[in-house]
Amino acid sequence: MSNRLCAVLAFATGLAIAAPGHAQKAPEPGARLNFIACPLVRDTYVPAWLAQKDGELYYLGPQGDLGADFYPPQLGHKALIEGVVSPDGERISGGVVLSPVKVSVLPELDASCNTILPAAGFADPPHHRTPGPSNSREGERNRERPAPPQPPFKSESFDVPFAFDVSEHLFARDSRMVSAAASYAAAIKASAVEVIGYRSGALLSDGTRLQERADVASRRIGKIVGMLEHAGVDPAIVTSRTSDADFDGVDDYQTRRVAIVVKP
Amino acid sequence: MFAKRFRKSHVHGSLLGCSALLFAGAVIAAAGQPQRSDAETQSGVTDNVSGHVPDQLEQAKVAPIVTRAADAAPRSDWWSPGEDRPMLAYKEYANEYGRVAILNKGGQVDTKGHPFFEPLGKNGRACISCHQPADGMSLSVASIQQQWKATGGKDPIFAAVDGMNCPTLPPADPKSHSLLLERGLFRIFLPWPAKAANGKAIDPEFTIEVVRDPTGCNTSVKYGLKSDNPMISVFRRPRVMANMKYITAGGGLFNIKDGSLMLKDPETGKPVSMQLMADGREPTLKTQAMEAAITHLQLNGKLTPAQLQKIQAFQNQVYSAQSFSREGGSLTANAPSALGPRAVADGEFGLGDNFATPAFGNFDVWKKPQPGETPSQRAFRESVVRGHDVFFVRPFWIRDVTHLNTVGLGNPIKRTCGTCHNAKYMGNDIAPGWMDLGTTNMPWAKVAANVAHERAPYAPAYDQATQKAALPAEADRSAELPLFKLTCKASAPPHPFLGRVIYTSDPGRALITGRCADIGAITMQQMRGLAARAPYFSNGSARTLRELVDYYDLRFDARYSEQEKQDLVNFLSVL
Secondary structure (H helix, E strand, O other), rough: HHHHOOOOOHHHHHHHHHOOOOOOOOOOOOEEEEEOEEEEEEOOOOOEEEEEEEEEEEEEEEOOOOOOOOOOOOOOOOOOEEEOOOOOOOOOOEEEEEEEEEEEEEOOOOOOEEEEEOOOOOOOOOOOOOOOOOOOOOOHHHHHOOOOOOOOOOOEEEEEOOOOOOOOOOOOOHHHHHHHHHHHHHHHOOOEEEEEEEEOOOEEOOOEEOOOOHHHHHHHHHHHHHHHOOOOOOOOHEEEEEEEEOOOOOOOOHHEEEEEEOOO | OOOOOOEEEOOOOOOOOOOOHHHHHHHHHHHHOOOHHHHOOOOOEEEOOOOOHHHHHHHHHOOOOOOOOOOOOOOOOOOOOOOOOEEOEEEEEEEEOOOEEEOOOOOOOOOOOOOOOOOOOOOOOOOOHHHEEHHOOOOHHHHHHHHHHHHOOOOHHHHHHHOOOOOOOOOOOOHHHHHHHHHEEEEEEEEEOEEEOOEEOOOOOEEEEEEEEOOOOOOOOOOOOOOOOOOEEEEEEEOOOOOOOHOOOOOEOOOOOOOEOOEEOOOOEEEEEOOOOOOOOOOOOOHHHHHHHOOOOOOOOOOHHHHHHHHHHHOOOEEEEEEEEEOOOOOOOOOOOOOHHHHHHHOOEEEEEEEEOOOOOOOOHHOOOOOOHHHOHHHHHHHHHHHHHHHHHHOOEEEOOOOOOOOOOOOOOEEEEEHHHOOOOOOOOOOHHHOOOOOOOOOHHHHHHHHHHHHOOOOOOEEEEOEEEOOOHHHOOOHHHEEEEEOOOOOOEEEEEOOOOEEEOOOOHHHHHHHHHHOEEEEEOOOOOOOOOOOOOOOOOOOOOHHHHHHHHHHOOOOOOHHHHHHHHHHOOOO
């Protein structure tokens, strides 16, 4: 089959990428590194996710599950990677560790992002579960919900993060923030809920400024308001507005969001 | 909490008190892009009639009714509508792999006058017509063919409305019923553009063009996409109508896979599992029964609340599972704990993707010889144990599956069958289980339909490198189905793995949501009673369990050995 051929090609490509001596410039420990690249995945028993920039390989994180902090990128798409170079220069699976790191899968397809690197003798990355069944019956979907809030009640803000340029898709952990906001609104009998949809961007390490699509903030509002309504929040108490968020290359992923402000 | 760094703020003052529509209007004015409140379109089902059903009713009303008496006496294992015989509390039915058992947990069912068993519409069908006990409460193509021979094609299952490739075709001609006779497929007709639960039209993210229309129904001036009542016709297998406590359990407010809104039960207002149908369009057993009565039975009206209640009560107490293996012997005595219908009836819904609570329990009891066991039984049981292990613990790369590789797990992900087939006792996905496995979307749909050819020592049905078909058109089983070209609008996100132009024989969930990301996403089935109900996948592309395994092997390059494949087949055959 042709995907076997792809695997062979990936193997060859992987050898080239994994080979030492290709790094053009050693990354500064502690430096922020924001770039767009094809993700790579290493075929260790527990796969490791990597990306290459300027000839250097960077380690993003392990394959995990929905309970993990790190959500991997997707082959077939470029990814916006925003991370911090590990202060101690640690390498995992051949890559300089970025931690913390956030990955945004860019929506459009890119067929060139198709590389599975061979294990090449690398050890499994640190992980909390293997590719086999979980050792715990408590999966992400069975997690306990937070206890109901107790008075005195105060205005509370719930941030719902979105991937770059994305307004429809939410990960489960992020949908849970909407549930939490709706639950809080119900518990405190909220008088008002304000939904603020942000349009932001990303400042790449090479100085490029990426701006999200013009309508992304209003689309995000539509998504979140629909979810709140579905969760039982009275539409009569909901207001919304869009806002442009500044971004400066420092944790820009935090600015691509919707804020739900629940007021007593 | 995230840092908040605002530069400027545009207050739209879109107070939602008036209506969501007004809200949408405010945003349109502000941002120049259409918006909708999904919550508005996810509720609003009244009288258990979903928003798309009235349009279906109109088509069902114009489809011809051909009433013909059957030529032959009914078969003993076939249940005809209106038969005056009780459905026993427990009964086994023979199949290729042994016997499937139907267990009525509430005891023997008096079927006389029962709305599940009575012909309620104009075409003489009942619910039981397509949910046959001998076929594990689904309908096998073997049964369909036998019934064609037994009745000369006059059984109500061959009704023109959906038992024909298109109602425009001449009745009684087997070619007019080829998709039903050869693949076990019924025509599903859905309004396009899609209608929301409350009946409002949904603005789809993509356009649809008919590329190939072998049945003639999608280009029909009476039944097609450009008719006065625009409908798209796709062709799907009847789903299993048993073990419903598992299928209807679960479900939160939001789909954990993408944050979309889950349907709610119109009677209770609570979110539902959305696992009932291939495209998740009906929220409850009652709304599903209502749609089925109107479309499949051609009921020109509504089921009464009493009828709905009785149908639901029956569905909630009937269980199905293989009970005896021809090669492995009893599946209910000294057998793995999750086998047999009693285990299913007594089990509990839950997540089975972990070692603590494996989906199908453990198979330890068959790891050691049993008293009185024959050598062939021993060999078979050892094979089943190995097959379970392949299913549950053997990883492979899973790639380009929307609603799996898009949920935060990465693409590809190295996991096992049990990652997706994670529901205890059932092996479906306890999250909403629609995924693009590739069985309806090109290019994999062509592979799925021609697995046997792919396995033969000549050119593949579809060459991934050249993107061209290498299979003669006359030999291409995928050509039996319609082919649509779907083009995602520039304003919408593309399909995650197929981009902006997708060729598909069944857009699946996208026919309900209008979303590109849902194109080709089909809700996976439960895995019980598989031996009784070939063929498999929503479009019947896998004729046998071996073809099913072969497709997964090809689709994910799992590189199963011949032994592993046979072990998997044996494992699947005892469920």
